[in-house]
Amino acid sequence: MTVFRSPRLFPYMLIAGVGMLASLVLGRPEPVLAATPFLLVLLLALGSPGSPAVHVRCKLDRQKALEGDELVLELAFNGMGPGCVVTAELDLPPGVDLVEPPAPVWVGRGGTARASARVYCRRWGAYRLGAALVQARGALSARVGHERLEPSLPLRIYPRPERLRSLLRPRDVQPRAGSVLARASGDGFEFADIRDFLPGDRTRHVNWKASAHRDRLQVNRYHLERSRDVVLFLDSFSEAARENASTLDMAVRATMGVTERLLRQGDRVAIVSFGGVVRWLQPDTGARQLYRVVDVLLQARLAFDHVWRGIDVIPRRLLPAGAMLVALTPLLDRRTVHALLDLAGRGHDVSIVEISPLPFLRPASDAAGRLAQRFWRMRMEVLRHEYERMGVAVVTWTEGSPFESALEEMRRSRARSRLLRS
Amino acid sequence: MALGELPPAYAALVGALALGAFELVFWSIELRFGAAPRIRVAARRLGAIGAVVAAGAGLGLGLAALTTLHIAGGLLLTAAGTAAAGMLLALIARAAR
Numbered sequence: 001m002t003v004f005r006s007p008r009l010f011p012y013m014l015i016a017g018v019g020m021l022a023s024l025v026l027g028r029p030e031p032v033l034a035a036t037p038f039l040l041v042l043l044l045a046l047g048s049p050g051s052p053a054v055h056v057r058c059k060l061d062r063q064k065a066l067e068g069d070e071l072v073l074e075l076a077f078n079g080m081g082p083g084c085v086v087t088a089e090l091d092l093p094p095g096v097d098l099v100e101p102p103a104p105v106w107v108g109r110g111g112t113a114r115a116s117a118r119v120y121c122r123r124w125g126a127y128r129l130g131a132a133l134v135q136a137r138g139a140l141s142a143r144v145g146h147e148r149l150e151p152s153l154p155l156r157i158y159p160r161p162e163r164l165r166s167l168l169r170p171r172d173v174q175p176r177a178g179s180v181l182a183r184a185s186g187d188g189f190e191f192a193d194i195r196d197f198l199p200g201d202r203t204r205h206v207n208w209k210a211s212a213h214r215d216r217l218q219v220n221r222y223h224l225e226r227s228r229d230v231v232l233f234l235d236s237f238s239e240a241a242r243e244n245a246s247t248l249d250m251a252v253r254a255t256m257g258v259t260e261r262l263l264r265q266g267d268r269v270a271i272v273s274f275g276g277v278v279r280w281l282q283p284d285t286g287a288r289q290l291y292r293v294v295d296v297l298l299q300a301r302l303a304f305d306h307v308w309r310g311i312d313v314i315p316r317r318l319l320p321a322g323a324m325l326v327a328l329t330p331l332l333d334r335r336t337v338h339a340l341l342d343l344a345g346r347g348h349d350v351s352i353v354e355i356s357p358l359p360f361l362r363p364a365s366d367a368a369g370r371l372a373q374r375f376w377r378m379r380m381e382v383l384r385h386e387y388e389r390m391g392v393a394v395v396t397w398t399e400g401s402p403f404e405s406a407l408e409e410m411r412r413s414r415a416r417s418r419l420l421r422s
Numbered sequence: 423m424a425l426g427e428l429p430p431a432y433a434a435l436v437g438a439l440a441l442g443a444f445e446l447v448f449w450s451i452e453l454r455f456g457a458a459p460r461i462r463v464a465a466r467r468l469g470a471i472g473a474v475v476a477a478g479a480g481l482g483l484g485l486a487a488l489t490t491l492h493i494a495g496g497l498l499l500t501a502a503g504t505a506a507a508g509m510l511l512a513l514i515a516r517a518a519r
Contacts, residue, residue: 034437037478101457139470
């Protein structure tokens with residue numbers, strides 16, 4: 001702990017010196033008597049043995065939290081010198097806000113004390129907390145010990161997932177049991193239709209009522225229940241952002257919601273974070289995959305670069321046959337736009353949720369700005385039309401509206417693009 | 423009554439009160455940039471300020487009583503002032519080091 005003397009000792013020194021000098025020059029006792037208390041403080045401050053020093057330990061009540069949670073950061077102080085008042089000024093990372101700072105505490109010689117601060121998890125991400133400037137002041141605050149603590153407490157703030165009730169139906173299903181009704185009939189639970197009995201049919205599938213009505217044996221047919229492979233394509237090339245929100249935040253929350261829902265239903269999920277740094281995760285199912293996806297999401301950061309990247313950087317095994325690719329993007333970067341066109345051109349089942357950057361734009365202040373925004377909107381219209389012509393469903397998701405409604409619109413859009421393709 | 427005609431004891435009291443005012447002002451500046459302390463911590467600081475003000479006033483009054491005795495025609499005061507100045511210079515040198 002580095003010890004400094006309080007800056008107020010200098011004016012005290014000045015007052016005491018001037019008082020004594022005036023007393024000697026004027027030959028009167030009053031100036032030195034008025035300066036005596038200041039002199040006393042100086043003598044006590046500079047002459048006292050030992051300097052305030054404390055040993056500090058930080059502890060966070062949880063290492064994992066959801067956006068919007070409040071955490072308690074506890075600071076434990078051990079007195080290493082004379083008694084002192086200890087204050088800690090926390091230096092928090094940008095996604096974490098201070099709700100209640102730690103109150104100053106008194107730490108006696110060899111004693112212990114605790115102070116706690118409450119912090120608010122504002123934005124998802126992986127952070128390190130614990131950076132602080134700790135100051136220990138003696139009784140008269142004449143000597144101040146400073147210590148800067150390095151961040152040492154890992155904290156993972158998970159994005160709060162968008163709530164979803166239903167998901168998109170894929171063009172093709174995978175040959176594994178799941179919860180998606182396949183067009184083909186077989187052993188399932190959902191009734192499909194009735195047909196004539198054929199040798200080999202199970203007798204428990206015989207529909208006795210229909211058989212009596214038609215006077216020949218009829219059997220019920222059921223829909224197969226299959227699983228789906230979904231590749232979530234997260235655009236981390238660019239974002240439109242405001243102080244507390246961005247299109248990337250929206251994309252991450254939606255990805256989290258879709259992943260949770262899919263994995264709960266036994267589907268396989270893969271993820272590609274397509275940006276300056278390309279990260280991916282192979283398709284898999286189960287609770288462990290959710291944690292892996294969260295890891296990829298927490299590392300999803302904007303990394304600006306100008307290197308051209310196409311879909312050749314995405315491993316082929318990441319896009320299994322029949323997988324549905326859902327892209328969450330503001331469609332601001334040409335590399336993403338071209339990559340999605342490429343994927344659609346290669347026959348993949350691509351759907352795009354365009355996260356509208358419009359709410360994040362500042363209103364144009366002059367005619368040129370308004371014209372530029374009109375041109376940009378027209379360009380986006382053309383781009384959407386081009387995607388739709390290739391059979392890609394595109395929906396726009398605007399900040400403030402639920403993701404569920406964007407998915408509902410996507411269902412209709414996919415049906416329309418299926419018709420266009422056929 | 424002119425300032426120079428005040429008894430020396432008043433000067434000691436004025437000095438102690440000025441010190442108290444300075445301490446409170448500096449403390450309020452410290453508080454402005456940090457979190458509010460709990461009552462016990464604040465009471466401890468207030469107690470320390472009160473104690474130093476009382477000690478300063480006591481010391482000043484003691485010295486004032488000595489000067490009123492006119493011991494050696496004020497020589498004692500001059501000697502004490504010189505010693506205090508020397509001590510102060512030594513302390514300044516130590517602080518600077």
